[in-house]
Amino acid sequence: MSKLKLATVWLDGCSGCHMSFLDMDERLLELAEVVDVVYSPIVDTKEFPDEVDIALVEGAVASVDDEKKIKKIRDHSKMLIAMGDCAITGNVPAMRNPIGPEAILDRAYIQNASAQAQIPCVVVPKLLKVVRPIHEFVKVDVFLPGCPPSADTFHTALTALVNGGPLDISALTRFGA
Amino acid sequence: MSQETDVKTLVIDEQEVSARAGQTILEVARENDINIPTLCHLEGLGDVGACRLCLVEIKGSNKLLPACVATVQEGMEVSTNTERLQKHRRTILELLFAERNHVCSVCVSNGHCELQTLGQEQGLTHVRLPYRNPDLFVDASHERFTLDHNRCILCTRCVRVCSEIEGAHIWDVMGRGTNSLIISDLHQEWGTSACTRCGKCVQVCPTGALFDKSKIGSDHPKYPEFLPYLNLMREAQ
Numbered sequence: 019m020s021k022l023k024l025a026t027v028w029l030d031g032c033s034g035c036h037m038s039f040l041d042m043d044e045r046l047l048e049l050a051e052v053v054d055v056v057y058s059p060i061v062d063t064k065e066f067p068d069e070v071d072i073a074l075v076e077g078a079v080a081s082v083d084d085e086k087k088i089k090k091i092r093d094h095s096k097m098l099i100a101m102g103d104c105a106i107t108g109n110v111p112a113m114r115n116p117i118g119p120e121a122i123l124d125r126a127y128i129q130n131a132s133a134q135a136q137i138p139c140v141v142v143p144k145l146l147k148v149v150r151p152i153h154e155f156v157k158v159d160v161f162l163p164g165c166p167p168s169a170d171t172f173h174t175a176l177t178a179l180v181n182g183g184p185l186d187i188s189a190l191t192r193f194g195a
Numbered sequence: 196m197s198q199e200t201d202v203k204t205l206v207i208d209e210q211e212v213s214a215r216a217g218q219t220i221l222e223v224a225r226e227n228d229i230n231i232p233t234l235c236h237l238e239g240l241g242d243v244g245a246c247r248l249c250l251v252e253i254k255g256s257n258k259l260l261p262a263c264v265a266t267v268q269e270g271m272e273v274s275t276n277t278e279r280l281q282k283h284r285r286t287i288l289e290l291l292f293a294e295r296n297h298v299c300s301v302c303v304s305n306g307h308c309e310l311q312t313l314g315q316e317q318g319l320t321h322v323r324l325p326y327r328n329p330d331l332f333v334d335a336s337h338e339r340f341t342l343d344h345n346r347c348i349l350c351t352r353c354v355r356v357c358s359e360i361e362g363a364h365i366w367d368v369m370g371r372g373t374n375s376l377i378i379s380d381l382h383q384e385w386g387t388s389a390c391t392r393c394g395k396c397v398q399v400c401p402t403g404a405l406f407d408k409s410k411i412g413s414d415h416p417k418y419p420e421f422l423p424y425l426n427l428m429r430e431a432q
Contacts, residue, residue, distance in 0.1 A: 100321070151321070193299040193315075
């Protein structure tokens, strides 16, 4: 059997979910026997591949760039897993929602700047008015809550998904776990 | 015949049970180890049927009844955990999560929260409704405690414990619908109210809406078990 193509993506999150994924330690070798990591912040591929079997997405959709990415990921992935609370609820990135991006940018780049006070407008993508979970943009197949989901959660869930076995998410993890 | 001896027989989840007249379906279910999820109900406080999590089905009626306030009737056939009820319970929890800013990961009650635990027990892995993201405030004017409206689910346990048990009644609810807000006295800062600083409201709050300032991070378990004990001791006097 050829290996499954696994992608991991980092949208508006802290990378903690990826750190927790790496915390699987020696169990990563076990996983590497059945999957190839074809795209991830921890490998060098720059473009999201055309055909991916499992995409793990960390982070909420907070900018026009995130929105473009999540749609492309959905189009090219057989199974999309929302990894962690930011992807599922908006979590910490969404705490700016009641305040709005203008006030946040003003606070960070004008009021608190010690030199060259200006709001970045080139290269960096435009922020969306509200940060939203990924399932508000695309269909999500599996939700894996947690901040971050533990390495054991990753291991149990991925093992079940790769082998097509039963998976009870609520027995493994919850919001804020 | 006195009320104490007026026995009702009914069926809950295909189990025959007997009850005293005037008992609620919830009381009788719990006496028989049948679990009905609740959120606004708390042992030792009067019930208001606000959260609707304890809704049950009664055979022969298309209305769902809140088990915490519905009293038992002779021959009643109650179902507490049908697919329809599970669907409603998950939706209720989703509405609660979407209504205000419940950010579990950074909440003082993370790991000790009844809303969070219920979400997990009812198999909630995401919220299908759009989040409302309301702009709410935190009242930290009290010397010992903080009120965070972002985490409040309007269960009114604080209002009831302050009125019924402490007898101070500094908490109340103002506004309607999504504009409802827990207020102290005549909508003034908690620190300037007639609060007796007993802390009962903090202990009965199911979420991180009311918390003790001396607690750090998410190390904030609550201990509402004192209530039935306190009531028992008062009755004994």
